[in-house]
Amino acid sequence: MVRAIDWVNGKVRMLDQTRLPLEVRFVDIDDYKVVAEGIKKLWIRGAPAIGIASAMGIALAAIDINTSDVETFKKELEPAIDTMIGTRPTAINIRWAMDRIKMLMESNSDRSVNELKAMLIEEGQKILNEDIEINRSIGKWGADFLKDGDTVLTHCNAGALATGGYGTATAPIHVSIEQGKRISVIADETRPVLQGARLTAWELMQAGVPVTLITDNSAGALMKKGYIDAVIVGTDRTVANGDVANKIGTYSVAVLCKEHSIPFYVAAPISSIDFSLDNGELIPIEERDSSEVTLVSGECRIAPEGVNVINMAFDVTPAEYVTAIFTEKGAFRPSDLAKLADEGTDLEKIRISP
Amino acid sequence: MVRAIDWVNGKVRMLDQTRLPLEVRFVDIDDYKVVAEGIKKLWIRGAPAIGIASAMGIALAAIDINTSDVETFKKELEPAIDTMIGTRPTAINIRWAMDRIKMLMESNSDRSVNELKAMLIEEGQKILNEDIEINRSIGKWGADFLKDGDTVLTHCNAGALATGGYGTATAPIHVSIEQGKRISVIADETRPVLQGARLTAWELMQAGVPVTLITDNSAGALMKKGYIDAVIVGTDRTVANGDVANKIGTYSVAVLCKEHSIPFYVAAPISSIDFSLDNGELIPIEERDSSEVTLVSGECRIAPEGVNVINMAFDVTPAEYVTAIFTEKGAFRPSDLAKLADEGTDLEKIRISP
Numbered sequence: 001m002v003r004a005i006d007w008v009n010g011k012v013r014m015l016d017q018t019r020l021p022l023e024v025r026f027v028d029i030d031d032y033k034v035v036a037e038g039i040k041k042l043w044i045r046g047a048p049a050i051g052i053a054s055a056m057g058i059a060l061a062a063i064d065i066n067t068s069d070v071e072t073f074k075k076e077l078e079p080a081i082d083t084m085i086g087t088r089p090t091a092i093n094i095r096w097a098m099d100r101i102k103m104l105m106e107s108n109s110d111r112s113v114n115e116l117k118a119m120l121i122e123e124g125q126k127i128l129n130e131d132i133e134i135n136r137s138i139g140k141w142g143a144d145f146l147k148d149g150d151t152v153l154t155h156c157n158a159g160a161l162a163t164g165g166y167g168t169a170t171a172p173i174h175v176s177i178e179q180g181k182r183i184s185v186i187a188d189e190t191r192p193v194l195q196g197a198r199l200t201a202w203e204l205m206q207a208g209v210p211v212t213l214i215t216d217n218s219a220g221a222l223m224k225k226g227y228i229d230a231v232i233v234g235t236d237r238t239v240a241n242g243d244v245a246n247k248i249g250t251y252s253v254a255v256l257c258k259e260h261s262i263p264f265y266v267a268a269p270i271s272s273i274d275f276s277l278d279n280g281e282l283i284p285i286e287e288r289d290s291s292e293v294t295l296v297s298g299e300c301r302i303a304p305e306g307v308n309v310i311n312m313a314f315d316v317t318p319a320e321y322v323t324a325i326f327t328e329k330g331a332f333r334p335s336d337l338a339k340l341a342d343e344g345t346d347l348e349k350i351r352i353s354p
Numbered sequence: 355m356v357r358a359i360d361w362v363n364g365k366v367r368m369l370d371q372t373r374l375p376l377e378v379r380f381v382d383i384d385d386y387k388v389v390a391e392g393i394k395k396l397w398i399r400g401a402p403a404i405g406i407a408s409a410m411g412i413a414l415a416a417i418d419i420n421t422s423d424v425e426t427f428k429k430e431l432e433p434a435i436d437t438m439i440g441t442r443p444t445a446i447n448i449r450w451a452m453d454r455i456k457m458l459m460e461s462n463s464d465r466s467v468n469e470l471k472a473m474l475i476e477e478g479q480k481i482l483n484e485d486i487e488i489n490r491s492i493g494k495w496g497a498d499f500l501k502d503g504d505t506v507l508t509h510c511n512a513g514a515l516a517t518g519g520y521g522t523a524t525a526p527i528h529v530s531i532e533q534g535k536r537i538s539v540i541a542d543e544t545r546p547v548l549q550g551a552r553l554t555a556w557e558l559m560q561a562g563v564p565v566t567l568i569t570d571n572s573a574g575a576l577m578k579k580g581y582i583d584a585v586i587v588g589t590d591r592t593v594a595n596g597d598v599a600n601k602i603g604t605y606s607v608a609v610l611c612k613e614h615s616i617p618f619y620v621a622a623p624i625s626s627i628d629f630s631l632d633n634g635e636l637i638p639i640e641e642r643d644s645s646e647v648t649l650v651s652g653e654c655r656i657a658p659e660g661v662n663v664i665n666m667a668f669d670v671t672p673a674e675y676v677t678a679i680f681t682e683k684g685a686f687r688p689s690d691l692a693k694l695a696d697e698g699t700d701l702e703k704i705r706i707s708p
Contacts, residue, residue: 021655021657021658021659186664188571189545189647189656189657190571191543191545191569191570191571192569194656194657197647197648197661198656198657201657201661202657202658202661205658205660205661210662211661211662212661212662212663212664213647213648213657213661213662213663213664214647214665215545215570215602215603215647216545216569216571216603217542217544217545217570217571217602217603217606218602218603218665218666218669219606220603220605220606221603221605221606221666221669221670222664224605224669227664248569248571248575249569249571249572249575251574251575251578252571252573252574252606252610255574255609255610255613256606256609258613259609259612259613293543293551293567293568293569294551296650296651296654296656297650297654297656299654300650300651300653301375301376302543302548302551302552302650302651303375303543303548303551303552303555303556304375304555304556304559305375307551307555307559307565307566307567308564308565308567309566309567309568310566310567310568310572310576311568311569311572312572312575315572315574315575315578316575
């Protein structure tokens with residue numbers, strides 16, 4: 001399986017996803033500023049993946065600081081932390097990774113600079129490995145819902161490229177295949193930015209998973225023909241009542257699933273669940289530049305100059321359309337999701353199986 | 355309103371639609387072989403429009419024949435007719451136009467060559483004007499179903515560019531606007547070939563109709579937000595039970611309409627209704643080359659080399675999803691469509707109104 005982000009021989013190895021699928025360019029980086037640039041320029045994207053990258057960037061910054069004085073070391077590390085947070089200010093995973101690094105340093109203020117450097121180098125890899133573990137768990141719970149021979153449709157990219165590995169929506173597919181089931185995938189191309197065509201199709205081909213690319217508007221006809229057994233999508237934010245915000249088009253797929261009695265699953269690490277919002281109507285939906293629609297890949301103009309465009313980046317799928325939500329703690333009914341916020345909840349009682 | 359095909363000063367004026375929306379190139383043609391080339395190279399597309407073009411091409415061929423002997427004239431016209439039929443062998447409207455021309459010549463075999471030439475020149479323009487009349491009638495019946503302030507979503511291009519004028523799916527919109535109603539349009543971009551982005555958005559902007567372009571996968575989210583009051587689409591073939599074959603993605607839009615209680619209308623000239631087929635399952639669905647999906651506009655690669663693709667050009671929307679079918683003879687329930695084949699049917703009794 002492809003690794004979008006890794007720590008190799010004391011450097012950050014990052015796959016430049018902006019060039020996919022035309023060119024596969026791995027960049028080995030020894031300067032935190034280049035890591036920040038890579039995050040900013042979307043060489044790497046996906047909430048978990050950029051969190052990992054930012055933490056590994058801090059390790060690079062730490063290596064380059066020449067002092068044995070802990071206070072000086074901490075002070076000199078601060079600009080790197082600020083740079084990482086500044087790359088994508090709304091990315092919650094970068095903030096979370098930076099907070100984790102700050103806490104690590106505070107709770108180890110008695111250590112030497114060299115010890116702190118070693119801990120920071122370890123921390124980036126720890127965050128990577130934890131992410132892979134979370135995704136494997138999502139995959140394990142989700143795999144129970146897939147049968148040998150199933151064809152799974154997915155939308156956008158919630159795959160290995162968006163994470164440390166396995167992906168979220170793709171994890172149940174990879175785990176099912178590891179279990180010996182034959183699973184194939186249909187990838188929606190996912191206009192306007194085409195993450196399905198550029199990323200999901202590519203990474204599944206790399207991983208040897210049978211994948212077929214379709215235009216977004218083919219899903220309904222294929223469901224009607226019985227080509228699709230299940231849908232699994234990722235989520236940008238899922239809220240307490242089980243409403244799911246994800247890439248534009250996810251809601252249409254969910255409606256089509258309802259019409260064809262096809263299960264619609266959402267793979268959601270607990271970190272993507274926002275228990276503070278009661279329902280999906282409260283999720284702000286970003287409208288993005290019309291040029292994403294009128295210029296494909298930023299160069300091929302496909303629409304008249306000056307045409308009016310609505311380009312909503314995300315939509316909200318109400319919980320009623322969601323068959324189950326796969327998390328690292330189990331598979332749950334969307335209506336039971338709020339109970340996960342309560343640490344006293346007996347998960348065994350609310351976990352569901354097919 | 356833009357004219358895709360016209361007869362101007364003894365020449366065929368054709369809009370080269372392959373260059374839209376980047377370039378607006380009208381070509382004045384005085385050689386039938388160039389008309390045939392234009393049909394073949396898709397400068398002009400849409401069943402009615404290519405029928406008109408082929409008939410006008412025959413008029414050009416007739417003008418160029420130097421003889422006063424009627425038999426020689428007929429004989430020399432034959433290669434032109436064969437050339438037209440050969441441009442797009444499955445295009446029923448070209449065959450129909452050529453049959454009409456042959457019959458015209460047979461039933462006027464007592465006329466002089468000059469008279470026949472004049473009749474052929476007239477015939478092309480007659481076919482054009484009849485098509486506009488049919489579309490205006492479709493528009494008149496369909497306009498009854500649109501209210502002042504409505505926003506209509508359409509898919510693909512069944513507009514003026516595909517016809518002699520007015521279009522089929524767009525005719526109720528144009529007629530409504532002529533009646534003083536304020537109507538705006540949302541155009542699905544219609545992957546893979548993007549007829550909505552390239553053609554529908556362009557021609558409606560030219561006609562001064564307010565139009566907003568969206569990616570195909572935005573329709574569901576916009577319906578949920580209440581942005582869409584009605585859907586009108588064209589059809590490549592509608593069959594006796596009211597099942598509708600049209601551009602891929604039409605079926606998904608119909609399912610979304612059902613879920614949101616939005617009326618789903620089909621504009622179908624009687625010539626597009628195939629009374630010989632009982633239901634839509636019998637309509638052969640063309641699978642087209644994967645490069646339409648993987649290369650946008652034939653040049654921008656958006657998917658990995660060698661990826662597997664399903665590229666169905668059309669889908670079938672079952673009659674149960676269709677609120678009404680607008681024809682030049684009235685608006686009908688899909689379940690009453692078969693009755694149109696019977697000349698004894700009292701149309702008044704089966705016409706519907708909103």
